[in-house]
Amino acid sequence: MSKVLVSDSIDQAGIDILSQVATVDVKLGLKPAELIEIIGEYDALMIRSSTRVTQEIIEAGTQLKIIGRAGVGVDNVDVPAATRRGIVVVNSPEGNTIAAAEHALAMILALSRHIPDANASVKRGAWDRNSFVGAEVYKKTLGVVGLGKIGSHVAAVAKTMGMKLLAYDPFISTDRAEQLGCQLVELDLLFQQADYITLHIPKTPETTHLINATTLAKMKPTARIVNCARGGIIDEVALAAALKAGKIGGAALDVFESEPLGESELRSLGKEVILTPHLGASTAEAQVNVAIDVAEQIRDVLLGLPARSAVNIPGLGPDVLEELKPYMQLAETLGNLVGQLAGGRVEVLNIRLQGELATNKSQPLVVAALKGLLYQALRERVNYVNASIEAKERGIRVIETRDASIRDYAGTLHLEATGTLGTHSVTGALLGEREIHLTDVDGFPINVPPSKYMLFTLHRDMPGIIGKLGSLLGSFNVNIASMQVGRKIVRGDAVMALSIDDPLPEGILNEIIKVPGIRDAYTVTL
Numbered sequence: 039m040s041k042v043l044v045s046d047s048i049d050q051a052g053i054d055i056l057s058q059v060a061t062v063d064v065k066l067g068l069k070p071a072e073l074i075e076i077i078g079e080y081d082a083l084m085i086r087s088s089t090r091v092t093q094e095i096i097e098a099g100t101q102l103k104i105i106g107r108a109g110v111g112v113d114n115v116d117v118p119a120a121t122r123r124g125i126v127v128v129n130s131p132e133g134n135t136i137a138a139a140e141h142a143l144a145m146i147l148a149l150s151r152h153i154p155d156a157n158a159s160v161k162r163g164a165w166d167r168n169s170f171v172g173a174e175v176y177k178k179t180l181g182v183v184g185l186g187k188i189g190s191h192v193a194a195v196a197k198t199m200g201m202k203l204l205a206y207d208p209f210i211s212t213d214r215a216e217q218l219g220c221q222l223v224e225l226d227l228l229f230q231q232a233d234y235i236t237l238h239i240p241k242t243p244e245t246t247h248l249i250n251a252t253t254l255a256k257m258k259p260t261a262r263i264v265n266c267a268r269g270g271i272i273d274e275v276a277l278a279a280a281l282k283a284g285k286i287g288g289a290a291l292d293v294f295e296s297e298p299l300g301e302s303e304l305r306s307l308g309k310e311v312i313l314t315p316h317l318g319a320s321t322a323e324a325q326v327n328v329a330i331d332v333a334e335q336i337r338d339v340l341l342g343l344p345a346r347s348a349v350n351i352p353g354l355g356p357d358v359l360e361e362l363k364p365y366m367q368l369a370e371t372l373g374n375l376v377g378q379l380a381g382g383r384v385e386v387l388n389i390r391l392q393g394e395l396a397t398n399k400s401q402p403l404v405v406a407a408l409k410g411l412l413y414q415a416l417r418e419r420v421n422y423v424n425a426s427i428e429a430k431e432r433g434i435r436v437i438e439t440r441d442a443s444i445r446d447y448a449g450t451l452h453l454e455a456t457g458t459l460g461t462h463s464v465t466g467a468l469l470g471e472r473e474i475h476l477t478d479v480d481g482f483p484i485n486v487p488p489s490k491y492m493l494f495t496l497h498r499d500m501p502g503i504i505g506k507l508g509s510l511l512g513s514f515n516v517n518i519a520s521m522q523v524g525r526k527i528v529r530g531d532a533v534m535a536l537s538i539d540d541p542l543p544e545g546i547l548n549e550i551i552k553v554p555g556i557r558d559a560y561t562v563t564l
């Protein structure tokens with residue numbers, strides 16, 4: 039049975055799902071050295087934001103197949119290191135969207151009405167109504183930086199509170215912003231005009247210290263800024279200085295450059311600053327959502343199925359996956375087949391998407407074809423995560439073409455591999471109940487479903503050759519399950535595709551190519 043380590047606090051709903059397929063160990067608060075010591079026993083690791091999954095931990099996780107982040111941000115995981123090792127990293131992109139958006143909205147209102155400090159003062163026994171006069175958000179301008187899932191929900195709710203909305207997000211369209219009632223503006227204008235600024239962007243090299251002494255100086259002296267996105271987007275030293283100097287009106291932070299928050303000037307500031315310990319996703323509902331979402335993906339990967347929200351499988355979202363799954367199987371089979379026909383070291387892989395396939399997203403198909411192509415060399419070590427990297431490291435050049443014209447089949451995938459031993463090609467399609475069929479081998483039309491053991495010959499189309507090959511195979515006790523000849527002209531060159539029940543015995547290929555008329559023979563295992 040597989041083993042899963044849960045190293046952050048996860049809702050029981052997730053543990054229950056994992057327990058269906060694995061032994062689950064919940065070990066919270068592990069030090070890095072302790073995690074390194076035990077991670078080698080586990081097939082999967084499930085975390086939130088507290089566990090830092092470094093390259094060292096990934097390298098010690100020799101059995102690891104998947105790292106599941108029960109939440110959105112994977113910045114605590116060394117994703118490139120996981121990718122190099124072929125470990126799938128999954129998250130829950132939507133499970134805590136509402137929770138994080140509502141936390142940001144709560145911060146905006148709490149800042150405006152000094153709720154934390156007013157509450158603390160009453161609890162201390164005071165009744166001070168003068169120190170906590172607030173401001174209304176109605177008719178004020180909210181600047182939303184990042185109009186993705188969380189930013190959009192914040193904008194939608196703020197709109198209903200009567201706020202005017204400005205937004206900055208270079209990756210969304212003006213139409214989308216308008217649908218949400220937001221005016222898309224440049225960042226400088228947003229900084230100058232907003233009464234409230236709320237951040238909903240990932241932390242990237244471009245967004246690190248986006249809020250710094252220079253950008254803070256552009257804001258209104260009454261501006262209030264909220265960060266429920268990621269620590270480090272705000273330069274905390276510059277923020278504390280701006281707040282102290284009255285250059286901005288207030289700040290509410292849920293996330294920090296270093297967590298847990300250590301010594302910080304921000305702690306010493308008054309009611310204009312609200313600090314929460316990374317609580318954006320901490321609602322009962324969100325925790326159930328993310329735990330189920332990620333546990334289901336871990337379960338699926340441990341059962342050999344693909345995950346719906348893998349962050350390190352390019353272009354493979356849940357919607358794409360559902361549609362492309364059968365085509366990915368086709369691409370992988372063809373990749374495996376053409377790799378074996380080509381033999382030697384493949385240098386160029388041409389991939390042509392034909393007919394209705396030409397309009398599909400191609401990246402997952404390319405990855406699947408490469409996974410198939412590299413299977414003979416790498417076996418289980420190649421998967422959807424590392425296939426592209428492995429191919430690149432081997433210097434395999436991938437050339438992709440599309441042709442939307444429909445020929446004999448509605449949609450076909452054609453792979454041509456050129457390597458040290460020559461060039462071979464295969465084409466395939468999904469027919470009937472989405473069953474894989476080989477429709478062409480080395481330019482010769484055939485129509486056969488692939489089977490585990492196959493034999494292909496290149497021969498001259500002439501009387502008696504099928505019989506001679508059949509007798510030869512019979513003399514080696516090889517049972518033929520099916521056989522088909524593909525030819526372009528009568529008595530010209532032809533290809534024979536045979537499905538056989540068992541692997542071809544050693545040495546028989548040499549006998550086959552001695553049969554008069556047979557020029558070449560290839561055996562493959564799929």
Ligand SMILES: NC(=O)c1ccc[n+]([C@@H]2O[C@H](COP(=O)([O-])OP(=O)(O)OC[C@H]3O[C@@H](n4cnc5c(N)ncnc54)[C@H](O)[C@@H]3O)[C@@H](O)[C@H]2O)c1
Nearest residue numbers: 111138184185186187188207209238239240266267318319
């Ligand atoms: N505090 C919490 O507990 C908590 C909970 C959930 C998510 N988060 C964080 O909230 C953030 C947003 O999450 P989401 O689910 O809305 O993500 P999302 O991917 O749906 O949206 C992010 C948006 O930011 C935009 N963006 C990227 N780079 C930008 C840039 N340089 N300038 C402006 N916009 C940029 C993208 O186009 C996208 O629209 C993430 O950092 C996530 O980790 C925090």
Ligand SMILES: O=C(O)[C@H](O)COP(=O)(O)O
Nearest residue numbers: 086087088109110111319
């Ligand atoms: O990225 C996220 O999902 C949030 O930051 C939540 O983090 P958490 O799961 O540690 O609360």
